[in-house]
Amino acid sequence: MPRSLMQPEFLVQRDKERCIECKTCVRQCGFGVHEYEEARGVLVSNDSECVSCRRCVVFCPTGALQIKKNEAYRENSYWTEDRLRDLRRQAEFGGTLLTGMGCDRTYPIYFDHILLNASQVTNPPIDPLREPIETRVYIGRRPEKPVPASASGCGIPLTGMPMQVSAEVPAAVSAEMPCEMPKGAATVELGEMAKGPTTVESGEMATEMPPAVKLEIPVIFSAMSFGSISKNAILSIARAAASLGTMFNTGEGGMHRDLEPYKDHMIVQVASGRFGVDPSYLNAGRIIEIKIGQGAKPGIGGHLPGEKVGEEIALTRGIPRGSDAISPAPHHDIYSIEDLRQLIYTAKEATEYRKPVSVKIAAVHNVAAIASGAARAGADIIAVDGLRGGTGAAPKMIRDNVGLPIELAISAVDRRLRREGLREKVFLIAGGGIRCSADLAKIICLGADAAYIGTAALLALGCHLCHKCYTGNCSWGIATQNPYLTRRINPELGSQRLINLLTAWSHELKEIMGAMGINAIESLRGNRLQLRGVGLPENELRELEIKQAGEAM
Amino acid sequence: MEIIEGRNLHYRELNQRVRGLLANGADRLVLRGVNGQRYIGAGLTDQACLEIEGTAGNNLGAMMNGPSVSVAGNAQDGVGNTMFSGKIAVWGRAGDIVGYGMRGGTILIRGDAGWRIGIHMKSSADRHPVIIIGGTAGGFLGEYMAGGTIVVLGMTGDGINPTDTVNPLVGNYVASGMHGGTIFVRGTAPQWQISNQVRVEFVKPAQCGELLLRIREFADEFGLDCSGLLQETFARITPLGVRPYAHLYDHSA
Numbered sequence A: 001m002p003r004s005l006m007q008p009e010f011l012v013q014r015d016k017e018r019c020i021e022c023k024t025c026v027r028q029c030g031f032g033v034h035e036y037e038e039a040r041g042v043l044v045s046n047d048s049e050c051v052s053c054r055r056c057v058v059f060c061p062t063g064a065l066q067i068k069k070n071e072a073y074r075e076n077s078y079w080t081e082d083r084l085r086d087l088r089r090q091a092e093f094g095g096t097l098l099t100g101m102g103c104d105r106t107y108p109i110y111f112d113h114i115l116l117n118a119s120q121v122t123n124p125p126i127d128p129l130r131e132p133i134e135t136r137v138y139i140g141r142r143p144e145k146p147v148p149a150s151a152s153g154c155g156i157p158l159t160g161m162p163m164q165v166s167a168e169v170p171a172a173v174s175a176e177m178p179c180e181m182p183k184g185a186a187t188v189e190l191g192e193m194a195k196g197p198t199t200v201e202s203g204e205m206a207t208e209m210p211p212a213v214k215l216e217i218p219v220i221f222s223a224m225s226f227g228s229i230s231k232n233a234i235l236s237i238a239r240a241a242a243s244l245g246t247m248f249n250t251g252e253g254g255m256h257r258d259l260e261p262y263k264d265h266m267i268v269q270v271a272s273g274r275f276g277v278d279p280s281y282l283n284a285g286r287i288i289e290i291k292i293g294q295g296a297k298p299g300i301g302g303h304l305p306g307e308k309v310g311e312e313i314a315l316t317r318g319i320p321r322g323s324d325a326i327s328p329a330p331h332h333d334i335y336s337i338e339d340l341r342q343l344i345y346t347a348k349e350a351t352e353y354r355k356p357v358s359v360k361i362a363a364v365h366n367v368a369a370i371a372s373g374a375a376r377a378g379a380d381i382i383a384v385d386g387l388r389g390g391t392g393a394a395p396k397m398i399r400d401n402v403g404l405p406i407e408l409a410i411s412a413v414d415r416r417l418r419r420e421g422l423r424e425k426v427f428l429i430a431g432g433g434i435r436c437s438a439d440l441a442k443i444i445c446l447g448a449d450a451a452y453i454g455t456a457a458l459l460a461l462g463c464h465l466c467h468k469c470y471t472g473n474c475s476w477g478i479a480t481q482n483p484y485l486t487r488r489i490n491p492e493l494g495s496q497r498l499i500n501l502l503t504a505w506s507h508e509l510k511e512i513m514g515a516m517g518i519n520a521i522e523s524l525r526g527n528r529l530q531l532r533g534v535g536l537p538e539n540e541l542r543e544l545e546i547k548q549a550g551e552a553m
Numbered sequence B: 001m002e003i004i005e006g007r008n009l010h011y012r013e014l015n016q017r018v019r020g021l022l023a024n025g026a027d028r029l030v031l032r033g034v035n036g037q038r039y040i041g042a043g044l045t046d047q048a049c050l051e052i053e054g055t056a057g058n059n060l061g062a063m064m065n066g067p068s069v070s071v072a073g074n075a076q077d078g079v080g081n082t083m084f085s086g087k088i089a090v091w092g093r094a095g096d097i098v099g100y101g102m103r104g105g106t107i108l109i110r111g112d113a114g115w116r117i118g119i120h121m122k123s124s125a126d127r128h129p130v131i132i133i134g135g136t137a138g139g140f141l142g143e144y145m146a147g148g149t150i151v152v153l154g155m156t157g158d159g160i161n162p163t164d165t166v167n168p169l170v171g172n173y174v175a176s177g178m179h180g181g182t183i184f185v186r187g188t189a190p191q192w193q194i195s196n197q198v199r200v201e202f203v204k205p206a207q208c209g210e211l212l213l214r215i216r217e218f219a220d221e222f223g224l225d226c227s228g229l230l231q232e233t234f235a236r237i238t239p240l241g242v243r244p245y246a247h248l249y250d251h252s253a
Helices: A024-028 A055-059 A081-093 A171-175 A231-244 A257-265 A279-284 A311-317 A337-350 A367-376 A396-401 A406-419 A437-445 A455-461 A491-516 A538-544 B011-023 B209-222 B227-231
Strands: A010-014 A034-037 A042-045 A065-069 A114-116 A137-140 A212-215 A219-221 A266-270 A287-291 A302-304 A325-327 A357-362 A381-385 A427-431 A450-453 A531-533 B002-005 B028-035 B049-055 B065-072 B085-090 B106-109 B130-133 B146-152 B180-186 B198-203 B234-239
Touching (some): A024 A034, A024 A042, A024 A055, A055 A065, A114 A437, A114 A491, A137 A427, A219 A231, A219 A491, A257 A266, A266 A279, A279 A337, A287 A337, A287 A381, A337 A367, A357 A367, A367 A381, A367 A406, A406 A437, A406 A538, A437 A450, A437 A491, A455 A491, B002 B011, B011 B028, B106 B209, B130 B209, B146 B209, B180 B209
Parallel strands (some): A266 A287, A357 A381, B002 B028, B028 B049, B065 B085, B085 B106, B106 B130, B130 B146, B146 B180
Antiparallel strands (some): A010 A065, A034 A042, A114 A531, B180 B234, B198 B234
């Protein structure tokens, strides 16, 4: 047997002139790269353990450390270093390759091929410093028409939404309905709600609104469970959500008791493992989210390895210590849209129709039809998670090769829902790779009501995208349960960083909107006229439903 | 005791009435003429008795935490789905996915149950879910099971022939991915029907306190004489480990 063919991915370079041997690097590294050899009295680095998370670089008081890429492999533009490294590792150890965070491959980034519009002369821009620009949105189902108060409890007719469209378009046909529907066949019945009479009593509408939650900014912290990230990281996010007037999401980890003060800003998730789900959990959150899929690993379940299931996680998830926390790929009570409807209505019944119910799906090739099904199944909110979405652990081949960029997915979902008359009924959240306020503005113009951010939030907390979340060794104290490491996040300071980030995004979004002459998110949503494509072929422009840069309004 | 006439009531109205009566302090409700209404008892947290006459629809007692439900009739799919505590006793048969993701409490089915029973049941320090099936169970029994107890008594049908290569009381893929809890199946445990991630031992109720307890619980609930079962042999299925799939992943980095 030859010795291992694996070479270190990174090289630690220590400037001996600058190093004062304070051993900060030894203490800071979660992966055990740096070591002080007592016998020789020197600091040494084990390069092969280095993941380039740069914790030591940032914390070295004299700037003595640098991390360099190790050019261990002969250059080959087909057998790239990543391919060679993975192949050799599998040849030596076998097993599915794991990774963390989102897909980092070089697929097209549509955000970077879309330009925003601004007003000049004919439609003057609005100055956000002088005039109000509304970034507030209400998350939940919208009543399409006023509903008589007597119809039922909260404005939804007893029958809910029918599972089939009108007689002209049989259900079987509608599922495969092309985007361009023939004229005359496009009337989609939306249940008694649409047909119901409009009641006006004493000059006032007697409409009862379905439950909805106010968001001050159209950005929500996406699902990250206690387990995948540390309690201090979750507390940072929860505090920031409360302070910013938006929401955070528990993920499938149950609700830690320390989150109690923030429950008015909490989305509780129900996924296939049903960890921590009970009536008090469902009632604690403002919104219930049924997780079908995740952009980082569509079609794959979750798997928190037993070694991470310590006392607190066991208690929060309701499982024994040390046991694997497995969320199967499917919900075994959902094998169809009709079954999805049953879980949605179980959640609604269990909470007396007081909570909007969200369905989170991964962006896959048939995402538009699936979203349409979810809307018909009674989802008040549909969250679509794109290819670039992050994860605490996923098989690398799945993360890097399955799914759709969120820009294309949200455009397709928005188009499908509009053409079927469903778009105004549901709230659409886009997640998976929103990096800045311009991405946020663009995804709203492509049809989203709001965006989920996960990776961006963790970056604000210190994440350096080393993709090693699944090891539990996170030097930044985020994706770890090691108490020595988790103390590195102070929820007060962490939340302030998130508040700073989103306050800045909010200002920028207002400037972008003001420049367009638009003063409310409602007017920005689906407003593709504000977008132009650069360097995109015609079919991609068509999918995004945007014009080529240079074309006028 | 309060009576609700369920016939021709939409599930939403039926369940609203149940909640209304419980809120007014009723502790025993009789639901008559139930014909497939869904979500009865879903999410209820009261310590009340619900007696259902007729056929209970899908997701009976789903996510509930506390009530005691009995069904004089059959129940459809999803009995006790994601149930947290309480008791459900079905005097007839039950459909698929009984006790999916169940965390605590007891479900007793006097007759047969469908496929995917007790998938992903799990226990914790203070909760131990139990499903007892009087008749037979379909395929994928106890898949991904992470805790609790499932018992299949097999009191319906033609019984077991020990020389047969099939145990007719359960389907295929029993205990796939099981990593916690215990399954008791009366009779044999042919290898092809059962996952290779588990250990199988054969016990008689007299030697196994838990099994004896569950048989008595079942007999008491339905007023049956189960003494014949005490002489029978049961396969006791327990997981080989709490990490069934750890070996599939690369842990070198």
